[in-house]
Every structure is written in structure tokens, then in C-alpha cells.
Amino acid sequence: xxxxxxxxxxxxxxxxxxxxxxxxxxxxxxxxxxxxxxxxxxxxxxxxxxxxxxxxxxxxxxxxxxxxxxxxxxxxxxxxxxxxxxxxxxxxxxxxxxxxxxxxxxxxxxxxxxxxxxxxxxxxxxxxxxxxxxxxxxxxxxxxxxxxxxxxxxxxxxxxxxxxxxxxxxxxxxxxxxxxxxxxxxxxxxxxxxxxxxxxxxxxxxxxxxxxxxxxxxxxxxxxxxxxxxxxxxxxxxxxxxxxxxxxxxxxxxxxxxxxxxxxxxxxxxxxxxxxxxxxxxxxxxxxxxxxxxxxxxxxxxxxxxxxxxxxxxxxxxxxxxxxx
Amino acid sequence: xxxxxxxxxxxxxxxxxxxxxxxxxxxxxxxxxxxxxxxxxxxxxxxxxxxxxxxxxxxxxxxxxxxxxxxxxxxxxxxxxxxxxxxxxxxxxxxxxxxxxxxxxxxxxxxxxxxxxxxxxxxxxxxxxxxxxxxxxxxxxxxxxxxxxxxxxxxxxxxxxxxxxxxxxxxxxxxxxxxxxxxxxxxxxxxxxxxxxxxxxxxxxxxxxxxxxxxxxxxxxxxxxxxxxxxxxxxxxxxxxxxxxxxxxxxxxxxxxxxxxxx
Numbered sequence: 124x125x126x127x128x129x130x131x132x133x134x135x136x137x138x139x140x141x142x143x144x145x146x147x148x149x150x151x152x153x154x155x156x157x158x159x160x161x162x163x164x165x166x167x168x169x170x171x172x173x174x175x176x177x178x179x180x181x182x183x184x185x186x187x188x189x190x191x192x193x194x195x196x197x198x199x200x201x202x203x204x205x206x207x208x209x210x211x212x213x214x215x216x217x218x219x220x221x222x223x224x225x226x227x228x229x230x231x232x233x234x235x236x237x238x239x240x241x242x243x244x245x246x247x248x249x250x251x252x253x254x255x256x257x258x259x260x261x262x263x264x265x266x267x268x269x270x271x272x273x274x275x276x277x278x279x280x281x282x283x284x285x286x287x288x289x290x291x292x293x294x295x296x297x298x299x300x301x302x303x304x305x306x307x308x309x310x311x312x313x314x315x316x317x318x319x320x321x322x323x324x325x326x327x328x329x330x331x332x333x334x335x336x337x338x339x340x341x342x343x344x345x346x347x348x349x350x351x352x353x354x355x356x357x358x359x360x361x362x363x364x365x366x367x368x369x370x371x372x373x374x375x376x377x378x379x380x381x382x383x384x385x386x387x388x389x390x391x392x393x394x395x396x397x398x399x400x401x402x403x404x405x406x407x408x409x410x411x412x413x414x415x416x417x418x419x420x421x422x423x424x425x426x427x428x429x430x431x432x433x434x435x436x437x438x439x440x441x442x443x444x445x446x447x448x
Numbered sequence: 449x450x451x452x453x454x455x456x457x458x459x460x461x462x463x464x465x466x467x468x469x470x471x472x473x474x475x476x477x478x479x480x481x482x483x484x485x486x487x488x489x490x491x492x493x494x495x496x497x498x499x500x501x502x503x504x505x506x507x508x509x510x511x512x513x514x515x516x517x518x519x520x521x522x523x524x525x526x527x528x529x530x531x532x533x534x535x536x537x538x539x540x541x542x543x544x545x546x547x548x549x550x551x552x553x554x555x556x557x558x559x560x561x562x563x564x565x566x567x568x569x570x571x572x573x574x575x576x577x578x579x580x581x582x583x584x585x586x587x588x589x590x591x592x593x594x595x596x597x598x599x600x601x602x603x604x605x606x607x608x609x610x611x612x613x614x615x616x617x618x619x620x621x622x623x624x625x626x627x628x629x630x631x632x633x634x635x636x637x638x639x640x641x642x643x644x645x646x647x648x649x650x651x652x653x654x655x656x657x658x659x660x661x662x663x664x665x666x667x668x669x670x671x672x673x674x675x676x677x678x679x680x681x682x683x684x685x686x687x688x689x690x691x692x693x694x695x696x697x698x699x700x701x702x703x704x705x706x707x708x709x710x711x
Contacts, residue, residue, distance in 0.1 A: 196540045198704055219546040229541055235462040247454035248547055 127170035132202035134163040162188040164356035175333040177347035185356040186336045223293035227305035234278040238288040249296035263291045283314035300332045340437040375407045380428040452555040459559025470564045500643040506670040513666035514638040516572045520565040527626040530613025550695045590672045597665040600684040605661045607691035617702025637662035660687045
């Protein structure tokens with residue numbers, strides 16, 4: 124059963140435009156001009172219970188606007204949204220008890236207080252009885268490994284520790300859906316990995332549906348089974364990670380160190396990415412030519428060293444963005 | 449209600465970090481009081497003389513109370529915070545939480561000024577005793593009533609300032625509105641009691657916020673009467689309802705206009 128249903132959703136913003144210079148400034152006071160920017164344009168999708176879904180797109184694609192409409196922050200112009208059966212516009216308060224939000228770029232914790240006091244605060248605003256809050260804090264403290272710093276003021280925590288606490292704060296009321304907006308932004312690779320592991324563990328343990336936006340391909344690749352790509356306010360791809368890789372990973376990168384130079388200029392299904400004499404990097408389109416075939420062209424006896432890899436997911440996603448422009 | 453009390457408690461806990469800042473801030477209050485004390489000394493020929501129904505001692509205590517109310521209020525900070533939250537779009541992060549935004553702002557602000565109010569009250573009373581060597585003739589019950597009216601006065605002030613801050617939904621800067629409000633309260637209610645003004649202005653002031661946010665508690669402190677106390681508390685309750693409704697109306701209208709682009 125779909126836990127989130129978005130149908131034909133649209134949202135436009137009225138943006139003031141001003142001609143350049145002092146004259147333009149004066150003109151904009153007397154007769155202001157506006158233009159309409161379509162931030163989200165007729166998008167539809169559904170999310171199933173327990174899914175971890177990646178909602179990605181370039182800057183200005185409409186991701187945050189969509190999330191803000193799903194979490195009652197912004198009002199849609201057209202279309203309908205149902206999150207856990209609630210309409211975010213009409214049932215704002217009821218919905219707020221069922222969802223959690225973490226905005227990686229925005230602190231929601233009280234920095235002078237300890238994480239423990241913060242969690243107690245969140246427990247109180249979600250009307251959770253004292254005993255239940257204590258129990259939940261204990262449970263999440265173990266799951267998110269907070270023992271070391273649960274009594275240290277938030278302002279003295281590292282960014283990684285703070286993000287862990289932000290996520291825990293948004294889980295105190297046991298939300299059924301968690302919206303994570305760039306949760307790993309600014310974190311180093313080790314901490315990122317740690318946060319991903321914890322998110323995965325949380326999804327497994329509490330069956331929380333996770334709606335994730337991120338520019339980090341690692342987050343998407345390691346956490347999500349499904350991806351929705353949005354660009355210019357429209358959904359350009361809604362598919363499983365497996366399918367995305369299957370359809371878009373029909374190209375292999377062959378990086379070889381050769382004894383002798385090889386000329387592959389006019390070979391069908393092969394694109395030369397880099398040719399530095401004895402170092403050759405080619406892209407093999409496996410729908411036209413098999414990798415084995417490409418290796419034959421290189422002549423195995425002629426190869427000193429070779430590395431065959433998939434196209435990075437980052438490149439695939441960038442290509443999808445570009446192709447839909 | 450429990451959540452709003454918890455918000456106040458959390459803000460108090462957070463603010464205990466700044467006790468020394470508050471104590472140092474009292475220096476400004478002390479200087480202001482010292483100037484006014486000397487002004488009254490100059491205007492009054494002797495301590496028993498009455499000007500517009502106030503003795504010099506009463507006038508000084510009046511200013512001590514109104515200044516405690518005004519200086520511990522931190523109105524500019526509250527107005528700037530709300531105005532900034534609205535303009536930057538930060539307000540959006542409060543919208544999807546299960547509390548009322550106006551209630552949240554009021555609770556955080558009351559928590560924010562609680563410690564300051566306590567310290568200013570203690571030091572203000574001490575300063576009064578130092579200057580005047582006497583204390584108004586009040587029973588414990590009278591003092592409790594004055595405290596209640598002071599809390600209500602602070603809540604009304606905060607609600608009015610929240611309403612002013614929320615004007616930022618519609619115009620770029622609500623600062624000038626706050627400036628006008630603060631000067632009205634300062635001149636017409638903080639430094640001089642209502643009785644100091646011509647009759648026609650007195651009639652207007654009796655129905656204005658000045659009556660409930662500064663004059664009321666100070667008047668009861670220097671010249672307590674139950675008639676006055678009842679009329680002040682009633683006026684304060686009506687003002688709370690009006691100020692809250694205005695805040696709610698501006699917020700409801702404004703929140704639909706939020707444009708938050710990007711993440």
C-alpha cells in the first residue's frame with residue numbers, strides 16, 4: 124500500500140524582476156514587475172511503506188519545494204498529496220505527529236543544551252509521556268551510539284555527532300515517514316558512511332519509510348532501492364536502482380596499459396576517452412560489442428595491465444539531467 | 449499547555465548560560481534610574497509634595513517597576529528575530545511541528561526573559577531601597593497580584609511585538625513599526641504615569657496598550673487598590689485575546705505567502 128501519494132502536483136512562485144541600475148530600482152517601486160517561476164510542474168509518484176527512496180535532481184529542480192509541500196510547509200497550487208492518508212494542507216497538525224524531518228543545512232536542536240535535554244524537549248512537544256520518552260531515548264542512544272556525548276552541549280559536538288543527534292531528535296515521536304534533506308552534507312567520508320549505516324539500521328529496525336534528497340551519489344547508491352529524478356520541476360525518471368544500473372550501465376570503461384599502440388578510431392561500439400600512447404581508456408557500448416570482443420581488439424598479449432569498471436553512478440545521473448534539459 | 453511550559457523551561461535552561469551578561473546589562477538600567485531619581489529630586493521640593501497624585505517616592509518606585517518591565521522585555525531582540533525568521537524563510541521549520549507558532553514564540557520569549565526579569569526585579573528593588581530607604585505599603589497578596597499583572601503585561605507586550613514582527617510577511621522591514629511602538633510605551637507609560645498627561649490624552653491612554661503593559665502593574669505597586677487591580681487584570685485579559693487574535697490573523701494570512709526557494 125502506498126504511504127505517500129502525489130498526484131499532478133504543481134507549485135509556482137511569483138518572483139519580482141527588476142531592471143538594472145538606479146532607474147530600474149525606482150521603476151520597480153512604482154510599477155513592480157513579476158515573473159512566474161514553475162518550481163514543480165505536474166509531478167506524480169507513490170512511495171510504499173518501508174521504502175528508502177532517493178529524490179534527486181540538480182539545484183533548483185524542485186526537490187525541496189516538493190518536500191516542503193509534502194511536510195505542510197508550502198501550499199500546492201494544483202494537485203493532491205496524501206501522506207499516510209493525511210492531506211498536508213488540511214491535516215497539518217495530525218500529520219506532524221506522524222512524520223519527522225531532518226534538514227542537513229538547518230539545525231533544529233537547541234545548541235546550548237545537551238542532546239539528552241533536546242530529546243526531552245522534542246518528547247514534550249510531541250506530547251509523549253515522560254516514561255515513554257526516557258525509554259525511547261535509551262533505545263535510540265544505543266542504536267545511534269550516542270553514549271559518549273549525550274550529556275555534552277550540542278554546540279561542542281562535531282558535525283557528524285550533531286547530525287546523528289538531529290536524526291535521533293526527529294525519531295523521538297516514532298514517525299512513520301522520515302524526510303531527510305541532504306543529511307550527509309559537509310561530512311567527511313568516514314562519518315558519511317557511519318550515518319548511512321545508522322539510517323539503514325533504523326529503517327530495518329523501525330520499518331520507517333525514508334524519503335531522502337541528496338547530492339551525494341554514495342548516499343543514494345548505498346541506501347536506496349528506488350530513485351526518482353526530478354529536473355525543471357518534472358519527474359524525469361522513477362525507477363529502481365537495479366533498473367537504473369541495468370539500463371544505464373550498458374557501458375563499461377576499459378582502462379589498459381599497453382605494450383604497443385593500438386588504433387581503435389573507427390571501431391563500432393567503442394569510444395576513446397583517453398589515448399596517451401601506451402595508456403588507453405575506452406568506453407565499450409555492450410549493446411553493440413561485448414567486452415570480450417573489445418579485449419580481442421586490444422590483443423591480450425599486448426596488455427600489461429587492465430581495469431574494467433562500470434560508469435560511475437554520478438556520471439549516469441548527470442547524463443540523465445543533461446539529456447532532459 | 450504542558451508543551452508550552454516545557455518550551456519555557458527549556459529556554460530558561462538555555463539562557464542560564466548568560467547570567468553574567470544580564471547582570472552587566474543592569475548597569476544601563478541603574479544609570480537610567482539614577483538620572484530619573486535626580487530629576488524627581490529636582491522637581492519635588494520635598495518628599496511629601498504631591499504632583500498629579502504622586503509623591504516623589506511613588507514616582508521613583510513607579511519608574512523602577514516600569515523600567516524593570518521594559519528593560520527585561522527585550523522587545524527589539526524579539527521583533528528582529530521574528531522579522532528575520534519570516535524574511536529568511538526560517539519560520540518554515542516551525543510550521544510542521546505540532547505546536548502553535550504564536551504560542552511557541554511567546555513561550556520561548558517568556559523563557560528567554562525569565563532569568564533576566566528575576567535578576568532585574570531583585571536588583572531594581574535593591575536599588576529602590578538604596579535610593580529611597582522605604583518600600584511601598586503592600587501585603588504579600590498585593591505583591592502576588594502585582595506579579596501576576598506584570599507577567600500578563602509582559603505577555604501582552606510580547607504578543608504585540610510578535611504581531612509587529614509578523615508584519616514582515618507583507619513588508620520588507622518591520623523595524624520602523626517597532627520603533628514607533630517602543631517610543632509610545634517609553635514616553636507615555638514608562639517615564640511618566642498616565643495622570644501626568646492632559647485629560648483628553650489620559651482618556652485615550654486608559655484604553656491603549658500603555659494602560660496594560662506598563663502603567664497597570666506600576667500603579668498597583670505604588671498605590672494598590674482592589675478596584676484598580678480588577679480593572680487592570682480584566683483589561684489585560686481582553687488585551688491578550690485581542691493581541692493573540694491579531695497575531696493569529698497576520699500569521700494565517702502571511703504563511704500562505706511564504707516563498708521558500710531551494711533547499
